[in-house]
Amino acid sequence: MIIVLKPNPAPGVVEHVLERIHALGLTPHLSQGVSRTIIGVIGDEDKLQVQPLQAIAGVEKVVPILRPFKLASREFHPEPSVVDIKGIKIGGGHLAVIAGPCAIEGEELLFEVARRVKRAGANILRGGAFKPRTSPYSFQGMGKEGLQLLRAAGDELGMPVVTEVMDPRQVEVVERYADILQIGARNMQNFDLLKECGRTRHPVLLKRGLSATVKDLLMSAEYVMSEGNWQVILCERGIRTFEDSTRNTLDLSMVPNVQGQSHLPIIVDPSHATGRPELIPAMAKAAIAAGADGVHVEVHGCPEKALSDGPQALVPDQFDRLMDELRPLARLLGRTIDVCNAQTKEPAACAPAPC
Amino acid sequence: MIIVLKPNPAPGVVEHVLERIHALGLTPHLSQGVSRTIIGVIGDEDKLQVQPLQAIAGVEKVVPILRPFKLASREFHPEPSVVDIKGIKIGGGHLAVIAGPCAIEGEELLFEVARRVKRAGANILRGGAFKPRTSPYSFQGMGKEGLQLLRAAGDELGMPVVTEVMDPRQVEVVERYADILQIGARNMQNFDLLKECGRTRHPVLLKRGLSATVKDLLMSAEYVMSEGNWQVILCERGIRTFEDSTRNTLDLSMVPNVQGQSHLPIIVDPSHATGRPELIPAMAKAAIAAGADGVHVEVHGCPEKALSDGPQALVPDQFDRLMDELRPLARLLGRTIDVCNAQTKEPAACAPAPC
Amino acid sequence: MIIVLKPNPAPGVVEHVLERIHALGLTPHLSQGVSRTIIGVIGDEDKLQVQPLQAIAGVEKVVPILRPFKLASREFHPEPSVVDIKGIKIGGGHLAVIAGPCAIEGEELLFEVARRVKRAGANILRGGAFKPRTSPYSFQGMGKEGLQLLRAAGDELGMPVVTEVMDPRQVEVVERYADILQIGARNMQNFDLLKECGRTRHPVLLKRGLSATVKDLLMSAEYVMSEGNWQVILCERGIRTFEDSTRNTLDLSMVPNVQGQSHLPIIVDPSHATGRPELIPAMAKAAIAAGADGVHVEVHGCPEKALSDGPQALVPDQFDRLMDELRPLARLLGRTIDVCNAQTKEPAACAPAPC
C-alpha cells in the first residue's frame, strides 16, 4: 500500500500517518521529494485495508498494491481449477456447453429442447425455475415444479443441470434438485445469497454483474469461497455500456484477464450479452478462441412463444449448426468437450408448425 | 406497440403477425410502404409485452409505446406523493435531510453524530447495521445490536431512523426497529427483497443501482408498490461510468426526469455518488436546486477511524456549514425542511483529539 | 511516480529499473517487502513520463503521482482565472449566460432570438456557422455568411459572440468574426485544432468530449495554453453512459472537481447534456448551485422548424422564465451576471402563428 500526501502537508501529518502505520505493527518507508511525500508500506496489506487512511486530512490518495482477493487468486492456487460435475469437467482444457431454455415453461417444451441440445453436444442442461424479471407483471417462473421438471429431464438424459437461485431462502430447495447453483448478474453482489451458496457443496455458476469490474466479480467469488465452497465457475455475460444495438456489450478480454489472475474456470454467455440470435454463433466461437472454458447458450423450440427472453434464443437447428462449428474449433485449440453418457431417446423432428 | 418488419418480408409473415395480434383480442393497424411495413397496435400493451413478437423471423424490432410501470406513474397518480414519517414529510415541497454514519460502530460514536446532525438540522437519522461490503473480510455491520442502538438514538432525539435491509430474512427484524427500510444500490433488482419490503407497511428508500436506467429504477419501485406498499422514496446515488476521479457519476438530470414520469419523491445521496467529501456540499446544493426532495449525507465524528466508507464522510463541522448553506437555498426555492421536535441534549464539542 | 514490481522478480530486474531511473538523473527509493518490491521516484516526473517503464518485463504497474497538466493547474495559478470579453467577465464570481440558436439559419431568425435572449439577460450570443453533424446529409451550416450575420447581431446588441470552429483551416476566418472560439465535444482531442486555437489571442470555449475524463479535458486545455493562449473556458455538456432517456448524462460533480484542480472557469451546457427542454431549467439552476461559472443554453424562435437540434431548444418565453429563476439564485450565492450595455431595440412579440 502506498500513501501519497498532498503537497506541503501541515505539520504533524507525516508523523500522524507514520504513527498509525506503526500502531498496526507495520513498517513504513518514507520518501520525501521536492513536491510530494509518499509513504510505502509493504506487508500485511489486510491490516491497512480496514484503516481508512485516505480520510486523514493531508492524504491525497492511497494506492493498494496487493490484490484484495486471496482464495480466488493464482498466487494462492497456481494451477487452473477443474470443476467436475458427475463426470463433466469444466476448466483445465475441458469445455462446458450449457444449453437449454431461458425459463422452464412445461414438461413437453423442456424435454424436447433438452433432447435436442444433448444430441447436438451440450453437456449441461439449463433452465430457469425462479426468474428475475424487470417487471413484476412478467412470468416469474414455475418455481419448485420447474425444478422437478428440470431434474427429471437431467436424469432421463444423464445431463447435469443448472438453475438460478435468487433468494437465500431458495438455496435449500434448489440444491435438492440442481447440480449447479447459478447466481444471476443482478445478484452478483447479493452478499447474503453468496454466503448461503458458499455454505452448500454444490458448484456455483457466478455471473458477472452488469456494472461489475473483473475485480468485483473475483471479490464475489471470494465471498462464496470464504464460506468453504471452492467450486466456483465464473461467467461473462456482457456489461452495460452506451452501445444500444446489442443488449449488453460482451467483454471477451476479461477471459484471459481473469485467467491471468485467478485459477477459477470462466465461461461465456453470448445469449444475454448480445440479445440477438444472429450474433450468438460468432460470439460463441470467439469465446472459445479467447480461451473460455465453455459457453452458455439459450435454446427454445419456439422463441416467439417463449415466456422469457424469447428474442435472444436460438432454435434447435441453429444450435446444431453452432455445435458443428464449435467442435473443430475446440479440437484445433486442444480443448475437450466432455460427453454425457446416458442413452438419449431420439427427439422427434422439431416441427415449426405447432410453434 | 409498433412492430417493424424487415425489408421484403417472406410470404405469410405479415399475416402471421396480424393473426397473433388478433388472437390477443387487439386490433392491428397495418401501414405498408415502399421499403418497410409497420404494424401499430394501440390498446392493452401489457398483453403484448408477454408476447415476444420480436422473435418472429421477419420482425426487425418492436417499439413499445406505453410505459411499463403503472402504479409509479404520473398518469396513475398525477399529484406528487408525500411520505410522512412521524411528522417528517418527504415530497410535495418538504425536504428530507437524512444524515448519520455509514455504519453503526458503537453507542458513543452513534449518539454523538446523531446529536450533531440533529442540531444542524437533519430530520432523519441513518446508520447501517447490515453492511453490504465488496470484500468478505471487511466489517459486515453490528447486526441486531446496531439496530437497537439506532432505535435508541432515534427515540432519544425524536428522529425517524432509516437503515438498510439486505436479505428478505432480515425484513422482520429491521421493520421492528427502523422507520424506513433502505434497499441499497446493489439490491435494486433483488426482486425477492423488493417483494418482501412491499409486504410491510414501512416506507422504503430505494436506491438506484449502479447500472440501472431511470426506467429500471421505476420498475423496481413498481415491484414494491405492486405488493401494496405505496410509500416508496427513490434515491439517486450515482451511476457507474468511465470517469474515475469520482466514485460514481451523479446523474442529477434524473431528478426532473423522474418527476416528469412519476409521483414518487426522489432524494439525492452525494456521499456515495462522489466519494469525496470536498465535492459533497456543492452536489447537495445542486440536488436541491435541481428539485430533489431531499439529500442523504454521511457524517462521522472521526472518518479516519470509520469501519466503513470513512473517506467519503463529512465531519460534523462540515455538515453544520452545509446546512447553513442549504437552508437559505431551500427557502428561496419555496421548500420546507421539517424539524424534529423532541428536545435534544446539547452535544459535547467534538474533540479532534480522541479521533 | 511509483513502480510496482511483479511478485518474485527475476534476477536483474530491480537493478535494471534502478539503472534506468539513475540514467535520468533521478533518485529512486527502494522498498522491499515480503510479497512485493516497490520503487518510488520523487522529482521531475516529466522525465519519467516519457519512459514506458511499464513495458519492462518484471514491472506490474506504474502509478503516477503528479498531475500531468501544469499551466491549467491550481498549483501553477492558485487564484481562479477570470476571462474578460469586451467587459463581460467569466469566472471569479461572474457568470456567463451564453444563449442563442444551435445553428445560424438566416438573418431574421437570428436577430429575433438574439434580441430576446439579450432582453432576458443573456450576456453572450451563440450561433453555429460551421456545424458538426453526424450525417453528411444534414444541414452543415451557413459558413462565412453565418459568421457575418452573427457578428452583425453581436454588434447591434453589444454582445460578444461565440461560434464553433471545426477545422484548423477555419480558425483564421472565425477569429475575424467571433469573440470566442468554441471547440466542440467531438473535437476535444483534435490536437491540431487545439494548437491552432492556442496560437490565436481569442478566448477558447472548450467543450468536454463525450468520453473524456476530467483529466483528459484539462490535458486538452493544456494543449491550447502551451501555445501561449491562457484564456480557456471549460464546458461540461454531458458524457455518454448507458442511460438512454437523456441525450447524455450531465456530470455536474465535475464542476467542483475541476475547480479543485484548475484555475480555469467552467460553465455548463444543459441543452446538449439532456436533449430535453423540460429538463434544461432544472439543470441550469443545479449548475449554478454547484458553482459553475455560467450556463450555455440553446434558444430558438420555432424549434419545430430548426435546421439543427430543434428538439432540445428552449423557446424565448421559456428562456425568460429560466432567467427569472437564475437571477435570484445567483444573487443568493453571491454571483454576478454582467450585463451588455448597448441599447437594444425592443423585439417584436414572438408570434407562434408563423412558426
Place this chain on the structure above:
Amino acid sequence: MIIVLKPNPAPGVVEHVLERIHALGLTPHLSQGVSRTIIGVIGDEDKLQVQPLQAIAGVEKVVPILRPFKLASREFHPEPSVVDIKGIKIGGGHLAVIAGPCAIEGEELLFEVARRVKRAGANILRGGAFKPRTSPYSFQGMGKEGLQLLRAAGDELGMPVVTEVMDPRQVEVVERYADILQIGARNMQNFDLLKECGRTRHPVLLKRGLSATVKDLLMSAEYVMSEGNWQVILCERGIRTFEDSTRNTLDLSMVPNVQGQSHLPIIVDPSHATGRPELIPAMAKAAIAAGADGVHVEVHGCPEKALSDGPQALVPDQFDRLMDELRPLARLLGRTIDVCNAQTKEPAACAPAPC
C-alpha cells in the same frame, strides 16, 4: 418514421403534425387508440429527418425506421466489399494482418521491426508519423521524415503501408507516401478530415471512436463515401467503459453486428483495445473467430524504450508466436492471409542486449 403523441393531445396537434407531413409530399397513417395516438409515415424518411417533428409541443417521441446511412449499407451493396491494396486484399475472406510500431522513431528501429513482422506473415506495415498524444509534452511524431522512412520500408519489403492523418492539411502529404490513410479514434467525428480523406482515392482505415456506437461509425464511413471514396475499412479498437483493468473494452460483437448491416470490411485492433500485451494474442484469435477481416497489432523491438504506447506493444518473438496460432485458425475458418511477394532480407536476430 413513427410519431408518437403524448397522452390527450391538445386540440389541433394531430392536424398540425399531419399537415407538416403532407407538406413534404408524404402520406401519414393515423392510428388512434384509447391511450395513445401514433402516426406512421413510410416513404422517403430523409425528408422527415431534417424536420425536427419531435420539437412539436404534443409529440412524445419520433422513432426512425430506416437506417440513416445508405452507401455503407448492405441494402445498397449486398455483397461484402473487398479492398485491394497492391495485391493485398481485405474482406471477402481475405485477412489483413497490419503490424508495426506505434510511432516511427528512426530508420533502424522501423526497418528491423518491419522485416520481422513481414517474415512472421504480416501483410501491411503500420507506423505513426503524426501522433495524437493526450499530452502536449509527449513525442508528437517525426512528421514528414517519418512518412519517408515508412515509404522506404514498405518499398524495400514490398508491403503496403498505413499511417494516421490527423489534420485535413496533412492529407496531401500523407497520401503522397502512404497506401492507406488511417483516421484515428479521436478523429472519427472530425468531419472535415473525413471529407478530405473522402476526396482522395486512397483506402481509408477508419477507427471507431471511444464513445461511438456502431451506427455512429457507419455514419462516419458514410461521410467518406459520400465524397466518392468507397474504399473504407472499419476498425474496432475498444470503447470506453467503467472497466479499468484494460485500457478500453474490446467490443467484438460489433464485428458480426457491422457485417449484418454493412458491406465494408472490418478489422480489429487488440493492442489499443486492451493495452496489455498478455491479452493481445487471445483477442486477436477471438477477432478472427468472430469473423473479422483482419487484425492490427503493434510490435516494437524494445517496448521499454518506445516513444509512444510501449507498454502495449508485442516484441517480435511474441508476434511470431501469434502468427503461428493465427494461421491454422484462419485456415480452419476458410480465410486467406495474402502474402507480400517482394524478397525480404533476413532480419538480424533481435538482440535484447541493446534494448
